[in-house]
Amino acid sequence: MREITGLPLVERFMVTAQRMLPGHVIGIHSDRPFLGYEIARLVLQLNKHWQAEHGGVLELFASPEGEAVFKVNPEHNKAFGFLLHPKSYHGVTEVTQPRQTVVFNFWHVANTPELEAHIKALFANLHFSELPAALDPIASAAEASLPEEVTFRAGTAAIALHRWGYDAATVVSGYQYSAGLDGSESHDAETYAAVRLADWVAYLYRDSFDLARWGVLRGELAGMERFTRLLPTWRLCLPEWE
Structure with a gap:
């Protein structure tokens, strides 16, 4: 096969x-x-x-x-x-x-039952109220103009970044990226990787595994350092194989 x-x-x-x-x-x-x-x-x-x-x-x-x-x-x-x-x-x-x-x-290899368990644990007891206050005005404006599925995915990506231990600025960047509000590139390699990985896991949680989107993610993060706090998720989403 x-x-x-x-x-x-x-x-x-x-x-x-x-x-x-x-x-x-x-x-x-x-x-x-x-x-x-x-x-x-x-x-x-x-x-x-x-x-x-x-x-x-x-x-x-x-x-x-x-x-x-x-x-x-x-x-x-x-x-x-x-x-x-x-x-x-x-x-x-x-x-x-x-x-x-x-x-x-x-x-x-990038959509295994092990990944399912990992992502469900990451988003267990999902409450957007845990997100930093700095995101409130941005999220409120987005919810007034964007479809619910877009803002939900953006909020979920923000939750991932928050639970991975990133600061409010990174959480906001992740929300904006997933909502399509900010296409600018981050100058920090770890933020760049974290935002894209958060967007991917939020998409998986809300929708389904998409080969084309996974290929884009793989290309975006190819050759990058696997940062410590992202490592468990990174290994499951972008595993190495023969």
Whole structure:
């Protein structure tokens, strides 16, 4: 799967056995990779003597309202792999005979269950009231003009910086960066790294793992010193691999 996807996947994977019974159908949905969620699947079909009238066809869609753009018949010993992302819409047609599959689930090295536990612990008992008073006028102005999802993520990034032990000025910078209010570059390497890492963990906590955004973060922090107070989070978000 590493060779097929070109992605850095962790060593371990999870295997599940699934069985659909006559009348069962799986509607169109997208299993986007939320925090700690797998990013790729390999579906192995185990259906001897399958016929078209048995149904159980895996269908892929460009949108939840459109027609199927690709179909995989559940023929015996046929396998199909695909990546999970917000637009990976798929479903299974109704079956008239039992449909059996073995599904292999794979995790990206930068979105593991360990990272999920770490970030949930970082944001446990989330209260924006703990943020420094210097942020109050900036946050109030932002909340009056920006969408709630933007200000929530910015506030969450600020919480990360605050809990990592950074001063009020850095917390404010992190909020402004995540809210898109300040595009200026920091002159301090650690602040630069902390602000971007805080923005990333806030995005993960609120949304899902995005390969493109992760690639940008990786490029921004490539070759930089891994600062002590950021090290536990940095290692999980940007792990080194062979």
